[in-house]
Amino acid sequence: MRRFILRILIFSVPFLVLGTFVAAVDPFDCLGISTLVADSVKRESAMPLHNPLWKLQKYKNKPVSRIILGDSSVALLNTDEIRGATGHQYFNFAYGGGTLPEAVDTYWFAKSKGRLDAVYIGIGLINFNAYQNLNRVPEAEAMLSNPLKYLTNRIVVGAAFLSAYSAWTHHKVAIGVPNVSHEAFWRQQIDESLSQLLHEYQYPAESARKLQEVAADCRRNATHLVIVIPPTHMELQSKIVALGRGADVDRFKEFVANLGTVYDMDYSNDFTKGRGNFSDPFHTMTDEVMVAEVWGNRQQYSRHLAPRN
Secondary structure (H helix, E strand, C coil), X not given: CHHHHHHHHHHHHHHHHHHHHHHHHCCCCCCCCCCCCCHHHHHHHCHHHCHHHHHHHHHHHXXXXXXXXXXXXXXXXXXXXXXXXXXXXXXXXXXXCCCHHHHHHHHHHHHCCCCCCEEEEECCCCCCCCCCCCCCHHHHHHHHHCHHHHXXXXXXXXXXXXHHHHHHHCCCCCCCCCCCCHHHHHHHHHHHHHHHHHHCCCCCHHHHHHHHHHHHHHHHCCCEEEEEECXXXXXXXXXXXXXXXXXXXXXXXXXXXXXXEEEECCCCCHHHHCHHHEEECCEECCCHHHHHHXXXXXXXXXXXXXXXX
């Protein structure tokens, strides 16, 4: 028996050491017991590896009543600029690679922390697709409620090592930065990435139903619901039509028009024709235009979609 216990202890030592290391770094600040690594370092090294975990934890610590949901097309929105335009504090819950299942689950998570006065959801045809169904939010919620799951999660362990490396070597970790020229990346996004994303497309009936539930909940609780269709470059819009998805775009926009107020910025106009306005075909260079159109109600490069009965 003694030998058995000794073996168990010896076997456990590496895991105890690893768990202690992860707790000391605490890459997503879920434990709140260590300041060994600066928050700015963790933001660059850990947040890109698990956006939902990072943002759910931050919101849990300091919830606000106005939130933004969606993917990377609205993740660039600066909440300080929005506060300057509106006087209200927002929390940006948009995730890199975000999906509709994640947006819906995040809505209910935020609601569980207090009243919501306004909810803005960025949606485009790319994530309005039944095949875009990744959902990292349940895993993030499980880790928030269970420290053992947090300390043993492989993404958290990897983030701890990256954060420690960046802090101790003072080298920034570049995650998701293209290693090709801007022109080559642009062509890759149009010719390869878009085709892969829309190669399989199916109307997301389940996500649509859940979005309707969110909209109904917002109406019941007098929560202002706004759908933002972020702008994409006209070359990408034309490619979507060339791929035979034009009718799917129309159906998508007809659906969201019945959810709440809609700002459609994804159509042919002077902004979407300007390549210099975009960092790549999917993403604008800055958030200034979106903030002005949606929160400043400028309506120069956006249009409201009327509900259809």
